[in-house]
Amino acid sequence: MNGDLLHILQFVISAVLMAGGIFFVIAGAVGVLRLPDFYTRMHAAGMTDTLGAEMILLGLIVQAGLSQTSLKLALIAFLLFLTSPTATHAVIGAAHHAGLKPKLGKYRALAPGEEPLAKSKAKAQAKSKVKSARKSRAKKRVK
Amino acid sequence: MIRSVIILLMVLAAYWLTLSGYFHKPILLIMGVISIFIVLALSWRMKILDSETVPYFHGKALGYYVWLFVEITKANMGVVKAVLSPEMEISPTITKVPMKQSTDLGRVTFANSITLTPGTIAMEMCEDTILVHALLAEMTEPSGFIEMSDRAGWAVSDPMLGVIEQGAG
Numbered sequence: 001m002n003g004d005l006l007h008i009l010q011f012v013i014s015a016v017l018m019a020g021g022i023f024f025v026i027a028g029a030v031g032v033l034r035l036p037d038f039y040t041r042m043h044a045a046g047m048t049d050t051l052g053a054e055m056i057l058l059g060l061i062v063q064a065g066l067s068q069t070s071l072k073l074a075l076i077a078f079l080l081f082l083t084s085p086t087a088t089h090a091v092i093g094a095a096h097h098a099g100l101k102p103k104l105g106k107y108r109a110l111a112p113g114e115e116p117l118a119k120s121k122a123k124a125q126a127k128s129k130v131k132s133a134r135k136s137r138a139k140k141r142v143k
Numbered sequence: 144m145i146r147s148v149i150i151l152l153m154v155l156a157a158y159w160l161t162l163s164g165y166f167h168k169p170i171l172l173i174m175g176v177i178s179i180f181i182v183l184a185l186s187w188r189m190k191i192l193d194s195e196t197v198p199y200f201h202g203k204a205l206g207y208y209v210w211l212f213v214e215i216t217k218a219n220m221g222v223v224k225a226v227l228s229p230e231m232e233i234s235p236t237i238t239k240v241p242m243k244q245s246t247d248l249g250r251v252t253f254a255n256s257i258t259l260t261p262g263t264i265a266m267e268m269c270e271d272t273i274l275v276h277a278l279l280a281e282m283t284e285p286s287g288f289i290e291m292s293d294r295a296g297w298a299v300s301d302p303m304l305g306v307i308e309q310g311a312g
Contacts, residue, residue, distance in 0.1 A: 031222070046261050046264065050259055072162065089255075089265055102276060
């Protein structure tokens with residue numbers, strides 16, 4: 001009877017942890033879709049591989065109990081803890097070195113009926129900026 | 144040198160045992176020992192056995208990671224709130240954060256901690272500053288970075304420059 005209760009408790013804890021992890025992964029995916037530019041999108045992507053992945057792994061560790069499998073899962077969690085910020089930093093650093101300008105200052109999402117005119121203008125500006133940056137780089141290469 | 148050899152030996156043995164799980168098959172155990180010694184010999188010949196390849200953690204680092212996990216959870220809440228709210232009011236900012244760590248391990252630990260915390264990403268490391276991109280302007284408060292810097296330096300027992308200056312003055 002006692003063992004049954006422990007099993008149920010183990011199941012509930014792991015289910016709660018995994019559900020929380022899935023929530024953060026989905027929130028990160030929504031963030032990647034909604035946020036305006038590359039740099040801010042990386043923040044949402046970082047959310048999925050910190051708390052999202054770690055909570056799912058923690059839930060799986062609880063599910064596996066004390067065994068070799070849980071040790072392996074802990075190893076994966078530890079390696080993710082070290083490698084995911086390194087990968088994020090590498091991607092952001094590459095964008096920074098390539099000269100991608102981040103959007104700064106205040107930003108607000110459009111209301112459902114709002115005209116996306118300002119947004120398209122900003123997009124066109126950003127595009128022309130990227131183009132000019134490419135052109136200048138191409139010129140440098142020629143030189 | 145001898146210390147890093149011993150640490151690498153122990154780490155490799157623990158790694159092999161964790162991944163294979165063979166405790167009662169002598170042939171496989173012997174194979175594992177042989178492969179560990181081959182790796183040791185190779186890294187000895189390559190002369191890469193130093194504090195950079197074998198960074199060793201002590202108990203303090205574990206306490207630091209527990210604190211960091213709590214901070215990550217708190218910061219995640221802020222980012223989730225900002226992203227899922229219909230208005231999505233964000234204010235991306237770039238700030239320079241002073242970095243007082245003097246060893247490479249201390250600098251990497253601090254920069255990685257900044258990137259791990261959602262809402263702040265380390266963009267570039269300079270001599271004694273880090274360029275940080277933040278999703279919300281209120282995430283760039285200096286007091287938070289100072290606390291994280293102090294704790295990261297403490298976790299890898301880094302002789303931090305700022306602390307020494309304070310002690311002298």
